[in-house]
Amino acid sequence: MHDHPHGHPTQPDLEDAPFTEYQVMALALEELLIDKGLITADSMRQGIEAMDAPRPAHGARLVARCWVDPAFEARVLQSTNDAAVELGLNLGETPIHAVKNTLEVHHVIVCTLCSCYPAGLLGEKPDWYKSRAYRSRVVREPRAVLEDFGTHLPADMEVRVHDSTAERRYVVIPLRPQGTEGMTEGELATCVTRDCLIGVALPRIPR
Amino acid sequence: MSTAKFAAGQPVRVRAAFPLGHIRTPYYTRGCVGTIESLAGLDPNPEHLAYGRHDQPPVPLYRVRFQQSALWPAYRGNPQDTVVVDIFEHWLEASDHA
Numbered sequence: 174m175h176d177h178p179h180g181h182p183t184q185p186d187l188e189d190a191p192f193t194e195y196q197v198m199a200l201a202l203e204e205l206l207i208d209k210g211l212i213t214a215d216s217m218r219q220g221i222e223a224m225d226a227p228r229p230a231h232g233a234r235l236v237a238r239c240w241v242d243p244a245f246e247a248r249v250l251q252s253t254n255d256a257a258v259e260l261g262l263n264l265g266e267t268p269i270h271a272v273k274n275t276l277e278v279h280h281v282i283v284c285t286l287c288s289c290y291p292a293g294l295l296g297e298k299p300d301w302y303k304s305r306a307y308r309s310r311v312v313r314e315p316r317a318v319l320e321d322f323g324t325h326l327p328a329d330m331e332v333r334v335h336d337s338t339a340e341r342r343y344v345v346i347p348l349r350p351q352g353t354e355g356m357t358e359g360e361l362a363t364c365v366t367r368d369c370l371i372g373v374a375l376p377r378i379p380r
Numbered sequence: 381m382s383t384a385k386f387a388a389g390q391p392v393r394v395r396a397a398f399p400l401g402h403i404r405t406p407y408y409t410r411g412c413v414g415t416i417e418s419l420a421g422l423d424p425n426p427e428h429l430a431y432g433r434h435d436q437p438p439v440p441l442y443r444v445r446f447q448q449s450a451l452w453p454a455y456r457g458n459p460q461d462t463v464v465v466d467i468f469e470h471w472l473e474a475s476d477h478a
Binding site: 268315316334 | 461
């Protein structure tokens with residue numbers, strides 16, 4: 174099948190593209206700050222580690238605790254940043270506002286202007302969340318977008334899309350799925366994926 | 381410190397204005413009528429921050445809830461479906477329409 178001579182295109186390495194003006198400025202600034210002794214390479218790396226530390230599993234832990242502890246859930250709905258401290262999580266300075274799904278209302282998160290995301294809780298955002306397709310479609314045909322994710326909601330349920338346009342972030346507290354009555358908090362957390370916390374998927378018991 | 385001009389449940393119209401600058405009010409909401417869901421808080425105005433003006437007082441930021449049909453007249457789906465957008469007070473004016 175592959176006996177004919179031809180070259181396959183290879184994905185260019187990151188370094189193959191010329192630096193943009195902003196990359197040059199960022200690198201120059203970093204070198205200057207290090208040369209002047211204001212920061213160190215080690216403190217830069219630690220800062221990046223701290224930014225990389227949050228992850229979807231933290232959101233899953235938060236939701237599982239909400240499901241087993243209504244008083245905790247009430248505190249999460251009041252201030253997610255403050256309540257998360259009880260789980261040993263530092264969500265950072267940007268306020269995160271939790272919205273709770275009910276049998277009547279299903280919440281979905283987007284940022285149409287850029288790609289604001291509850292990174293302090295969930296970490297790195299998925300590529301599709303940054304895509305123009307998701308950002309432009311989910312505010313005007315949310316049900317079609319949810320169907321694309323395989324999420325089917327009852328026609329009489331309200332879909333409420335949150336467009337995070339300011340310095341505040343949103344996260345969805347999904348409904349606890351049926352059949353999880355006997356589960357421990359740790360087992361419950363395994364039912365909650367990143368997409369559930371954005372609102373494009375529903376929790377389910379892992380197979 | 382400014383105080384919030386609008387209360388939860390109050391109908392508001394987003395100004396149909398198109399100034400230049402770092403505007404965080406989405407185009408698709410301009411001129412549309414929604415309802416104040418809640419006061420999100422008092423936050424620095426990004427239209428000032430973007431130009432390095434950090435000496436300005438914080439301004440009320442609201443969560444404004446729109447019926448999908450108010451944003452997209454051809455919306456197909458449950459007429460109860462909504463979009464909630466964070467909008468600063470100076471972009472809102474009181475509306476007679478609910």
